Amino acid sequence: MLAIFGAGLLPVVAPAPSFGQGGRLDAKYEATLAGIPVGKGAWTIDIGDDQYSASAYGGTSGLLKTFAGGSGTGAAVGRVVNGALVATNYVASTTTSKKSESIHITLANGTVKEFGIDPQPPVDADRIPVTDAQKRGVFDPMTATMLRVPGTGDLMAPDSCRTGAAIFDGRMRYELKLDFKRMTTVKADKGYSGPAMVCAIYFSPVAGYIPDRPVIKYLSAQRNMEITFAPLAGTRILVPFRMVIPTPLGTAMLEATEFMTQAAPPHVAKTQ
Template identity: 30%
Template sequence: MLKTIYHTFVIVAFSSLFLPQARAQGEALQTDYTISFSGIKIADAKFKTTLNGDDYAIDGLVQASGLGTLITSLKVDAEVEGALKDGRPDSKSFSLKYRDGDYARDYLAYYRNGRVTKATISPDPGPRDSNWVEVTSRHLRNVIDPLSAMMLPASANPCQGSLAIFDGETRLELKLAPAGSRPFSTDGFSGRAVGCAMRFHPIAGFERKDEDIDFLAHSTELVVWFALNDRLNVYVPVLAHIPLKIGRITIYATKFGVS
């Protein structure tokens, strides 16, 4: 279950923005979220994306709050560095620190030209059992980190194609499809949001018999909604519904603007 929630946050809550060819320089986009489980608030999240020429940096924090503090001490810190090449993100580094009670795991990955050059997990998880799908060298080509994965050139139809992601342990793909539009309002935004239906496909670095991952992989209900920030001309996730076997996680933007 911990790993499933980890994937949920990394793939969706950590989704940063759709980045166009024309970019503001030296500005930072601040987006805050409330995260609830089956209608009960369990966490808050804050993400800051800084653009400086073709370089970008993303800092994220997810932390238990509300009634969530009664059942978890979840805290997730993430950092990404990368550069834009031909209008698309090219990962340089990805780090994530996951804490929940006595459970602690640090993920670190370095990339060059779409290839993973180094990846570490601390503490070392040790030998895996026979249900573990091993990551091989062929899985580490033409990939991107999970935060940069959503940084696609803005277009009339951004929700298409697939994303090959490596998060330091797991190789997965997200397949995107348009899911219409809807009105959305929050602090800093009022207008229409664009929906992206996403299909989660684990490739390697996971347990074959993990029921939660299998449920997410077969779900057709994973949808993320994006809104346009006029100042930076970027699409940013503002609402997401992530189905789990025992309920649903909802991520809702409470702040949307340039800091």
């Protein structure tokens, strides 16, 4: 983050106007498993001078919908502070033929202030509890997927991938670590066509999970998961264009079919 300095000069030097950056993304995605379509979704992101919002929805499709229909929504809102996205609220809901569930999280400067799951899940003695200390310095799941690149250099330099995030999703606290793999080009059916950056992604559970669950063990051991990022115009934010996760049933892939991104008009801040 940039420090504020030179306060002693303010009475002498008039403050210069500041120009904010911002942009919008309207994207649609398709999920496949072993090449077979299994789901569709959409994601909208709005980033302004001092606040942002993101919302997504998705559901099963094709053959999978016949056997296990389901849908979900998610949304995050927060502030833009020196270019960084600082979440204040996150909500998510899922609905299947068997049950519905909603999650909400309230945050302040990366610290979870309040959260809940409705209906409240039963207590499981095997679940590792999440401590108060583990609820500090975290992102919500949606904000964490938007990769902010600080500075003024090349947005898609390899170092942009060499980062990580601590995430709390209302139930589990985990770490996602990224590392650079390669540069590539992508082309949506509608919208963005151009350079993109492929990052390896590694999952490490911290708390709020049951250690013996096969899915936790599987994801923790994976070394072939990757995510491809494309730029959100007008910002220093990279957004997932494609995600690839090997599974015992074949490769799972989430890929943008539409990726419409545009910069917001420059905004001149008031000087008085």
